[in-house]
Amino acid sequence: MECKEFHHWLRTRDCNNPDTPETRGHRLGCSDCQQLYDLDTQAGQVITLAFANRELPRGLAARIDKHLEMAPSVSNRFLPKPGHLEWVTPLKTTGWVAGLMVLVMILVGLLTLHSSSFKNIGQISKQAVTDHLKGNREISFDATTLYQALEMFNRELGFNVRLPDLDTQGCFLVGGRLCAFGNCRAAYFVIEKQGKKGSLFIMDMDHLDFEIADKSHFTTSIKGCDTQVWKENGQVYAMVF
Numbered sequence: 001m002e003c004k005e006f007h008h009w010l011r012t013r014d015c016n017n018p019d020t021p022e023t024r025g026h027r028l029g030c031s032d033c034q035q036l037y038d039l040d041t042q043a044g045q046v047i048t049l050a051f052a053n054r055e056l057p058r059g060l061a062a063r064i065d066k067h068l069e070m071a072p073s074v075s076n077r078f079l080p081k082p083g084h085l086e087w088v089t090p091l092k093t094t095g096w097v098a099g100l101m102v103l104v105m106i107l108v109g110l111l112t113l114h115s116s117s118f119k120n121i122g123q124i125s126k127q128a129v130t131d132h133l134k135g136n137r138e139i140s141f142d143a144t145t146l147y148q149a150l151e152m153f154n155r156e157l158g159f160n161v162r163l164p165d166l167d168t169q170g171c172f173l174v175g176g177r178l179c180a181f182g183n184c185r186a187a188y189f190v191i192e193k194q195g196k197k198g199s200l201f202i203m204d205m206d207h208l209d210f211e212i213a214d215k216s217h218f219t220t221s222i223k224g225c226d227t228q229v230w231k232e233n234g235q236v237y238a239m240v241f
Contacts, residue, residue: 001026032180117183121218128238129222132199139175159204162233198241
């Protein structure tokens with residue numbers, strides 16, 4: 001199973017049957033997918049608990065009724081007349097209120113997850129080196145099927161993925177796949193230079209929370225790896241060897 005297939009399963013899975021041997025084997029070998037699975041599972045548990053029916057303390061509705069009778073100005077302006085508080089009875093199942101609040105928080109969290117993720121060049125370089133050093137060189141396509149793969153990338157990522165001129169950098173393409181790059185989805189390519197395997201990540205500019213000049217190259221060395229980060233064609237490139 002590949003990351004793309006796991007993401008599709010995670011979006012469509014039946015919570016009553018949370019795992020399969022194939023998905024379990026994939027996530028145990030992929031820390032990014034394991035993290036997504038853990039977050040999704042925790043969110044499902046929170047929503048289930050939040051929407052569960054809960055009995056409030058005995059006599060609470062009567063006490064609310066009494067307090068409202070003592071505050072006629074409030075009850076007259078905003079509530080039914082005392083003794084006709086039909087809305088009080090549903091308080092016995094106020095789990096839906098907590099559930100709605102949790103749902104809003106989860107939606108906000110998901111929007112935040114897909115918002116700007118990188119604050120500076122250094123963060124991009126560190127993430128690229130971290131993913132490169134994981135050593136996961138699995139590819140879903142090779143150089144002979146590059147055209148079809150780029151079409152798939154464009155559909156999945158929502159922007160026109162364009163490879164840089166690898167020839168000028170003395171590199172050639174081995175293959176690639178979709179990947180998680182930090183909190184972002186990106187295109188991942190395995191490249192080779194003088195017999196050494198490298199990684200090339202391409203992501204949309206929307207994942208940056210800062211400005212970067214077009215075609216400006218930033219190089220650094222992290223954990224023994226040489227990195228380049230630059231902007232071109234309206235997208236961001238991070239190359240690691």
